[in-house]
Amino acid sequence: MTTPHTTSSPIDILVLGGGFAGLNTAFQLSNYPWTRPVRITLVDRNDRFLFTPMAYEILTGEVEVWEIAPLYRDVLGNRAVTFVQGNIERIDLAKRQVQVGERVYRYDYLALALGGRPNFRQVPGADKYSQPFYDLGHVQAYQKHIDRVLDRAKQTSDAKARKALLNFLVVGAGTCGVEVSCKLADYLDAQAQARGLERKEMEIHLIDRNERILRGVAHRLEPIALDALQRRNVSLVLDWGVTKVTPEGVEIRCDKQGTLKQVAAATVTWTGGIEMHPLLADLPIEKDPHGRVRVTQRLEVPGQPGVYAMGDATHFPTDDGKGLPATAQVAVRQSEIAAWNIRADIEGWAKLPYIYIGLGEMLTLGIGEAGADAFGMCIGGTLGAAMRRTVYLTKLPTMGLKVRVGGTWTNEIAKSLLATGERALDAVRQTAAQAQANRAA
Structure with a gap:
């Protein structure tokens, strides 16, 4: 148990990242009946919180932006939380301060909830020539890109150019890749009719270097997902790895001997995993081989008193050593424990361990269709x-x-x-x- 603070000066609690983990940490901290003054500051580079699991519905018009991406100022309302929008430039653990833009914020307690970013590192050209699907800006840019491509296809008479324009590649057959593929298929159905295009000309290929789809936490939903993809004529290109993305399309390794194949496409959707926030790489703390911050069962960063980490960017100790899935339910529950332990640290109480209990998984499979693995049923x-x-x-x-x-x-x-x-x-x-x-x- 940590010795409780005795001074009357406000305690500064800085939360970095406004996703599920960070926002909920700020919520929990602001709900507590504090015995002494605290200042809670939440930092994010965006002005809106995104309910990430439903971002796909923006593409198909099933939800409006305000429904799943409210402004932080509206979400926080009258809570005792100061929201700061800006890019985090530097984290100095030794001096216990963080630079956001041109301003420096000091902290007594730090909650790291920076999440991840699209991982382009393994494939040259992916960062320049593919369309990521990770945040609100990506989704909105993606829809505009698709609309431009369809407009160009309508005006193109050259058969080869038209085929490339109407060839849609989705890289990564995890949950995001499967969900994007189904939503894209339904979106193209509507757009083909609205624009006077032939839907049968449009092809969607879901590509993954593994032999199966949904190898992560949603693997029990594989049969349901396969049926949804098949009904939408999404072609599965499995056990083939994308080795390069170019302005003309992709280069694919298509066999064990390393044979390369060029595939022309104007749209390469990138869902090939995430990497950690670049600032985490420079911190003098222990990380796993994927760059995730190692934490204790109480979500503390070893060797850094008062620093906690949670969500996608953390490696929580598990029996198999693989860590926990990067899902919203994990992030939310961890944020509750991290917030409690920050308060316990301040008050001198016993801290709590985080205990992972999987509550099931869900994924959208097109307009008005989804798969749910819950209560022992799929x-x-x-x-x-x-x-x-x-x-x-x-x-x-x-x-x-x-x-x-x-x-x-x-x-x-x-x-x-x-x-x-x-x-x-x-x-x-x-x-x-x-x-x-x-x-x-």
Whole structure:
């Protein structure tokens, strides 16, 4: 147990990163009935929080930006949290200060929740010529890119150029790659009809160097995802690795002998994993081979009193040594423990360990369709989408936002379930009619 602070000066708590881990840490800290003054500062380079699991719905118009990407000033409201928008330039653990833009902020306690960034390092050209799908800016830029490509295709008569324009490659068959592929397919369905293009000309290829899709935390949903991809005519290119991205497309290693193949495409969507924030690499702290910050079971950074880390950028000790999945549910639960332990450190109380309990996984599989692995069951289709939307409604960051979007989402969930019920009844009627016809024959 740490000796409690005795001075009456305010304690500065600095939270770096406004994703699920960082924002919820600030929330939890601001909720506590402090026995002495504290100053809580949340720093992020963006002005909006993004409910990342639903970013895909922006592409297809299923949600509006305000529903899943509210401004931090609106999310924080009257909470005793100061929000600072800016780029973090330097973290000085020795001096216990952080430079944001031109300003330096000192801290007594530091919460590192910087998350990750798209990992382009292994593939030359990926950072310049591919379209990442990681934050709100990426999603909005992606939609504009797709629209420009379709406009060019409509105006192009050259068969070779047109084929490249209408060839869409998605690199990485994890959850993000599968979700993007399904949403892109549905978006292209609508855009082909609206723009007078032939949908059958448009091809989507999901590429991964592994032999299977969803090798991470959502692997139990593989059969449901495969069915969704097949119905959308998404071609799986597995056990092939992208070795280079160029302005014309990609270079792919297509066999064990290292044979290379050039594939022309105007759109290369990059979902090939994440890397850690570059500032973490320079910190004199222990990291795993992937650059993630190693933490104790209490989410402390070893050798750095008062410094805690959580979320995607951390390596939590597990029995298998692989760490925990980079999911929102892990980040939120870790933030609750980190916030408590910061308070316990200040008050001189016992700290708590973080205990990982997987609550299941969900992924969107197109408009009005999702897969949900929860309560020991894997559910797909519109029922999976209803479950996913219901769960995510409860996870939105504020009650005000829940109320604002609740009516719209509840109506969509009800319509989706009603449509499912009607299709089931139609199937029953058709089966009964067929059985009667067979008896009559």
